[in-house]
Amino acid sequence: xxxxxxxxxxxxxxxxxxxxxxxxxxxxxxxxxxxxxxxxxxxxxxxxxxxxxxxxxxxxxxxxxxxxxxxxxxxxxxxxxxxxxxxxxxxxxxxxxxxxxxxxxxxxxxxxxxxxxxxxxxxxxxxxxxxxxxxxxxxxxxxxxxxxxxxxxxxxxxxxxxxxxxxxxxxxxxxxxxxxxxxxxxxxxxxxxxxxxxxxxxxxxxxxxxxxxxxxxxxxxxxxxxxxxxxxxxxxxxxxxxxxxxxxxxxxxxxxxxxxxxxxxxxxxxxxxxxxxxxxxxxxxxxxxxxxxxxxxxxxxxxxxxxxxxxxxxxxxxxxxxxxxxxxxxxxxxxxxxxxxxxxxxxxxxxxxxxxxxxxxxxxxxxxxxxxxxxxxxxxxxxxxxxxxxxxxxxxxx
Ligand SMILES: [Cu+2]
Numbered sequence: 001x002x003x004x005x006x007x008x009x010x011x012x013x014x015x016x017x018x019x020x021x022x023x024x025x026x027x028x029x030x031x032x033x034x035x036x037x038x039x040x041x042x043x044x045x046x047x048x049x050x051x052x053x054x055x056x057x058x059x060x061x062x063x064x065x066x067x068x069x070x071x072x073x074x075x076x077x078x079x080x081x082x083x084x085x086x087x088x089x090x091x092x093x094x095x096x097x098x099x100x101x102x103x104x105x106x107x108x109x110x111x112x113x114x115x116x117x118x119x120x121x122x123x124x125x126x127x128x129x130x131x132x133x134x135x136x137x138x139x140x141x142x143x144x145x146x147x148x149x150x151x152x153x154x155x156x157x158x159x160x161x162x163x164x165x166x167x168x169x170x171x172x173x174x175x176x177x178x179x180x181x182x183x184x185x186x187x188x189x190x191x192x193x194x195x196x197x198x199x200x201x202x203x204x205x206x207x208x209x210x211x212x213x214x215x216x217x218x219x220x221x222x223x224x225x226x227x228x229x230x231x232x233x234x235x236x237x238x239x240x241x242x243x244x245x246x247x248x249x250x251x252x253x254x255x256x257x258x259x260x261x262x263x264x265x266x267x268x269x270x271x272x273x274x275x276x277x278x279x280x281x282x283x284x285x286x287x288x289x290x291x292x293x294x295x296x297x298x299x300x301x302x303x304x305x306x307x308x309x310x311x312x313x314x315x316x317x318x319x320x321x322x323x324x325x326x327x328x329x330x331x332x333x334x335x336x337x338x339x340x341x342x343x344x345x346x347x348x349x350x351x352x353x354x355x356x357x358x359x360x361x362x363x364x365x366x367x368x369x370x371x372x373x374x375x376x377x378x379x380x381x382x383x384x385x386x387x388x389x390x391x392x393x394x395x396x397x398x
Contacts, residue, residue: 027169030087030232032183033219033359034211035165038084046093046139049086051108053152053162054101056081057196060189060207060214061303064334070207070214070303072189073196075102075152075160081212082185083150083164090145090171096138098130102157105129108138109153110166111276112256115140122153145170146258147183147232147278159200161187161212163236174259178282179227184210186273186295186357188237193306205239206305208295208357214303216334216354220342221293221361222376223285224369229361230282231293235273241300241357244270245281247291248361254280270296285363290346294358301356335383341375344382348390 040047056076063069077083088094100106107130109121119140123129130136145168152162165183187209190202210218223229230253233243251265256278273279299305333352335343342362343350354360364372375382 025089025171025173027089027173028178028181030085030165030167030169030181030183032085032165032185032211033221034213035080035082035183035185036084038078038086038164040094043095046095047088048095048097050078050097050099051083051086051150051164052078052099052101053106053108054079055103056161058161058212059217060209060212061217062334062337064332064337066332070191071196072191072198072207074189074198075157075162077162077164080164081161082187083162085165085167085183086150087165087167087169088142089169090142092142092168094138094140094142097135098138099135100130100132103132105131105154106157106162107136107153108150110138110140110148110150112144112146112148112278113140113142113166114144142168144168144258146254147234147256147280149185149234149236149278151236156200158236159238160198161189163187163234165232165234167232170259176228178230180221180223180229181232182221182230183232183234184293184359185212186210186233186235186237186241186243187212188239188300191304193304203238205237207303208300210357210359215294215301215356215358216338216343216351218354218359219340220290220359222342222369222372223361223363225285225288225363225365227285228282229285230280231361232278232280233271233273234278235275237275239297239300240272240274241295242270242272242297243279243293243357244296245283245291245293245361247287247289248283248285248363250281250283252279253282254278285361288363288365290350291361291363292353292358293361295356299356301358303355305356339381339383341372341379341381344372344375344380345384347384348386350384 040049058081061070074081107121107123118126119138148166188205189207190199271279331352333349335351
């Protein structure tokens with residue numbers, strides 16, 4: 001039924017060289033943390049992909065001392081949720097063999113692409129439903145560039161997770177060129193405790209993910225000081241997400257309609273990514289440090305945000321006072337559980353601040369950046385500093 005997703009490409013590969021993938025003009029490859037690329041074969045100048053819709057067991061968050069792993073039985077593509085990233089170039093001709101391994105009919109839509117109507121992926125309009133076990137082939141030319149995505153055109157299947165990036169690089173390089181190009185897919189899920197299947201009919205959402213991971217399980221974006229960075233954000237769910245970047249003002253440089261002319265870029269540090277929208281932001285990483293990138297809706301900065309059965313309890317500070325509604329916030333860390341190269345050197349307890357739709361942009365000085373690439377290459381983790389004179393943090397045991 002499902003196989004584990006291949007690990008995404010090492011982050012160290014993205015910055016070093018331009019790639020052509022069989023196209024005429026080199027481009028900076030996009031890096032979608034925790035999501036692999038969909039491979040293709042070149043056949044007589046056509047890029048041929050095989051996309052497979054299927055049930056996928058995925059993990060939003062690993063197990064910790066205070067909680068079991070958050071495993072989810074979602075629906076995705078080629079073993080992953082979101083599905084693998086399709087990366088192509090303006091002017092390409094693509095052929096996509098689409099196999100439906102779901103237990104019900106489906107149809108994939110190429111969101112934002114101008115393609116012949118019978119390639120648009122709307123069942124009943126332009127084509128018939130793709131039945132379980134069937135393969136349907138799409139083929140079209142790409143004359144646009146920008147941040148697009150594919151998704152099931154059956155709404156309840158969308159809510160099971162069925163989306164993936166469709167990145168089209170421009171035929172001619174944009175100016176200014178970016179040194180790093182990242183992609184993050186934003187999703188909301190309704191999953192009750194002790195349950196693994198998303199409730200696709202719910203109107204309230206308690207798990208919020210970036211590229212299928214909830215903070216602190218998202219892989220941070222690693223950047224070298226001074227680099228020009230683009231982050232592509234795509235949203236498919238039931239809520240808008242005001243995505244906020246700490247420490248760096250950015251420009252909004254693209255939408256789901258492609259790149260915005262530079263004269264119309266506008267600055268900000270928070271961009272609303274509405275449902276069905278894509279937003280590209282760009283900034284020069286002038287400011288060293290570990291900067292949060294997160295949805296600013298308070299409930300979207302939480303995991304398993306559900307009504308509690310019975311009163312909440314916690315250890316009150318001394319002298320204990322009965323405060324109605326106390327406690328409101330809890331501090332839960334899982335540094336060890338997400339210890340991997342990209343999280344090296346973060347201070348003890350950093351994961352207590354990371355929940356929900358949240359990741360880090362880590363702007364490193366050149367020497368540390370080079371060391372980080374070496375750690376990523378070797379798959380090694382180096383722990384960070386401990387806080388001096390730390391008082392016992394309030395720890396939740398749920
Ligand atoms: Cu949000």
